[in-house]
Amino acid sequence: MKQILIQDTNGNLRKELRDFHVALTTQLRDWGLADAAQVVTVADIGIYQKGIVAKVLPEGFVYVGLEVKHVPEIIEKTIQHGEKIASLAFEKKNKQLRLVLRNCGRIDPENFNDYVANDGYQGLVKALEMGPERVIEEMKKSGLRGRGGAGFPTWMKWNITRAVPGEVKYIICNGDEGDPGAYMDRSVLEGDPNSVIEGLMIGGLAIGASQGVFYIRAEYPLAIERIQKAINECYARGLLGQNILGSNFNFDIEIRLGAGAFVCGEETALISSVEGLRGYPRPRPPFPSVRGLWEKPTAINNVETLATVPYILFHGGEAFGKIGIEGSTGTKVFALTGKVRNSGLVEVPMGITLREVVFDIGGGVLNNRAIKAIQTGGPSGGVIPEQFFDTPIGYESLQKLGSIMGSGGMIVLDENDCMVDISKFYLGFCVDESCGKCAPCRIGGTQMLAILKRISDGKGVDDDLKKLNEIAMAMQKASLCGLGQTAPNPVLSTLKYFEAEYKAHVVDKKCASGKCVKLVSYSIIKDKCTGCGMCGRVCPAIAITGSRADKYSINTEKCVSCGQCFDVCKFGAVVRQ
Amino acid sequence: MVVETLVEDVFKVVERWKDKRGNLIMVLHDVQDRYGYVPREAALEVSRQLDVPLARIYEVLTFYNYFKLTPPGKFNISVCLGTACYLKGAPALIDEIRHLLHVEEGQTTKDGLFHLQIVRCLGCCGLAPVITVKHKVYSAVKRGDVAKIIAEHSSQKVEA
Incomplete structure (x- = not known):
């Protein structure tokens, strides 16, 4: 028996839906096929803005834009003969490209052989054959840039660290994913731990380090467990330790845990934390590439970056460089969340537009509300209003819009979200997480937050918006580390695009979305x-x-x-x- | 808090880490895993055995959010306040818990049963808003569900 699932349209096209449903059931009966097919209305099939949508099981044909006139054809061809009607069928274009998440959900992360069977450690084998210089050369061809947020070219980081003289060097995997609203690192660490270990080993080989460190949030116990297990497996198989795979490359890895401090994602603060100290950032230069962990040259790479490395070595830098756009090659994983219908991790080639990610992959806004903006980059990023949704995603293009790529949080805001409230939320986060070492961040953040609170309480004064801008500028210029320098970004970008909304709060004492409770x-x-x-x-x-x-x-x-x-x-x- | 095995417990931890540089945070993690928080007695013992001044230990303990200095409640209610959860109504959940249990953030109920903790992103934004109680994850929680979740755990106490 077949099943015909009809997607409920949630109130739209109500009459058309009912007519279609009635026509389908009555005609099935007329054809004497009432027992051959069951008609069910379901809440969601996952296709929107395409009229009436139905799915026929067990074949799995999906038909869109259905009308009553299509019913006889569906019954005759599909129900009776199991044929697909090409003119009605919906072919989903897969806009995602999974390189970093290539194994996530496909292999058993705790089974070492599963990873090996999927080209695992082949990148390392190639890297050992090529030697450090050619590995860096290959990375240069790939154009891979750091996926942690700043987008520094990975080959350059490795090259600089390699060039610094010194016997002892370190490479650290930054798994301190603190950005609220992003969780791709956790997924990779948990879903494909060996790919990150392989990436770390290749990086170690390239810069001439024999010691690698995983710095992982203590809040991710499963990730820690799986990485530890994978490391143990590597030691048992001779992939870690002395003379790896018969070469003269020696490499050891240990795990250090974070303890809940956002600032430790900043590389110099991370180093302090690995050394067992408070996670205070240090002035740069000297950069960690020159003087890092225990004063030795150190390369620090993000989880997603390292998980990409084995793929690049195995498939070649040139092939990877062809994906994406000039200046921003390869793919990026985004955590698509907020008021979006299908939330979750998506991996897309660079150069795809924001609209495609949110509407084609994400299925648009929840409850058919109007979209207001997309927030990228977390507490260091900014909002992008709808008129820019057709911008291709890249490091520079997002920066031009006043936001950043960041670690890959992508949060959809709808008409019910208040921009003053959003910037208050992000700034509150940064003030909470500021380590307090330098004054611009410690004092500036607190003052800006006080102004925002005043505005949302309806006590804002005319001068406030100007003051926000001034303090923001001072923080950007004078803060010691990235946290303070970028903390004003959410405020500045909301001010840039939604100044009218701020003014409504300050002058008219109104909050249209109703989020600022004292104003409604x-x-x-x-x-x-x-x-x-x-x-x-x-x-x-x-x-x-x-x-x-x-x-x-x-x-x-x-x-x-x-x-x-x-x-x-x-x-x-x-x-x- | 007095635990008879305190000296041995700390010794075991220190033994594991003493040859590693920058081991203090890892030692404190192990101590917290053992007791659920870092009691002052344990911090003193770590100071003695590692030969690190107590001030250095508290410098670290007070900097990082993850370390707790007071005993946690029997059931730790963690409300996620990451961006996705925030937008989808986590503040209302916190209000509701405050209202029902008469506790503020970081406090434990008088009977020592529930501890309210606000966390920054549990890393499952697709399920927002999220509450976890003793490793059990509740997703897409609505204000009306909070009482049910609390009841589920307070009844466990009666059975035990």
Whole structure:
């Protein structure tokens, strides 16, 4: 028996959907096929803005843009004969390209042989044959840039570290993924630990280090467990230790744990933390490439970068360099979250547009609301409004828009999100995580946050926006490390694109989205109220009273502006001002 | 807190790490794994055995969020306040927990049962908003679910 799944359109095309459903069931009966196919309405098939969508099982054909007139054809061809109707079929173009996540979800991460069977450690074998100079040459051809955020060319980092004289050198894998809203590093560490280890070994070979360190957040216990297990397997098989694979390359790896400090993602702070100290950043220069861990030359690479390295060595730098666009080659993993329909990790070639990522892969905005902006780069990044969604993704192109690539958080904001609230959230995060060593970050951040709080409380003054800009500028110029230098970015970019919204808060004392609770008030329109009492039941402050006959009303003195009555009212009787 | 095996416990940890440079954070991680937090007695013992001044140990302990100086509750409620969770309504969940348990962030209920912790991104933003209680992950939590989640765990206590 076949099943025909029809996607519920959530209120749109209601009549068309009903007509189609009725036509399908009645005609199936007329054809005497009522028992041959079951018609089911399902919540979601995953295709949107294509009219009525149906899926036929077990074949898995997906038809879009359906109308009543298509019913006979579907019954005859597909239900009776199991044929696909090409003119109705929806062919999903796969816009993702999985290089970093090539093994995630496909192999058993705890099974060493699974990784080896999927070209595992072949990149290392090639690297050993090629020798350090040619490995760096290959990396140069690939054009790979650091995936941790700043986008420094990986080959250059390795080349500089290699050129610094010294017997002892270190290479560190930065797995201190602290950006709220990004989790690609965790996925790779947990899903394909050996690829990161292989990348670290190749990096070690290239710079002439015989000691590698994994610095991983303690909050990721499974990642730690799997990396440790993979390291043990490597030792047992002679892939780590002395004379690896019969060569004269020696390499050891140990794990060090982070302990919940965002600033430790900054490379000099990370080094302090590995040394067992407070995670304070140090002035640069000297850069870690010259004087890093225990004062020795040190290369620090991000998890995603290292996971890409074996792929580049195995398939060649040139092949990798052809993916993506000039200046930003290869692929990038994004954590697509927020108000998007399909949230999750996506890996796309550079040069794809933001619109394609959010709408074609992500399926658009949740609940069909209007999109307001996309936030990239986490607390160091900025927002990008809709008019720029057709920009191809690359390090420079995002920077031009006032945001950054960052570690790959991509958060969709809809019309219900308040920009003042968003920048307050990100800045609050940075103030919380500021280590306090340098004054611009410690004091500047706190002052900016105080101004933002004032604005969202309705006590903003005319001067505030100018002041925000001034302090931001000082922080960018004078802070010691990346945290302080980039902390004002979310504020600056929201100010740049959504100044009117700030002004509405400061001058009119209004928050259109209702997020700034002190600026909104709720009331109930008597004529629309049906007296159902739902609002009264959810009110945590017991501010809503009434009855079915008298209707309900809000006592503004008791009201805490939580907005729960607004959300729960089905009749539009609760209004926000 | 007095644990009879304290000296041996710390000795075992120190034995494992003493030859490694920059081992302090790792030693403290192991101590916290053992006790659930870093008791002052243990910090003193680490200071003695590692020959590191106590001030250096507290310098590290107080810098990093992960280290706890007071005993955690029996059930640790961690509410994620990463960006995705924030946008999808985590602040309302925190309000609800505060309201139900009468605790502020970082506090434990008087009966020592629940501890409210706010964390920055648990790394599962696709499931936002997320709450974890003793390693159990609750995804797409709504305000109305909070009471149920708490009840689920307080009833466990009665059974035990």
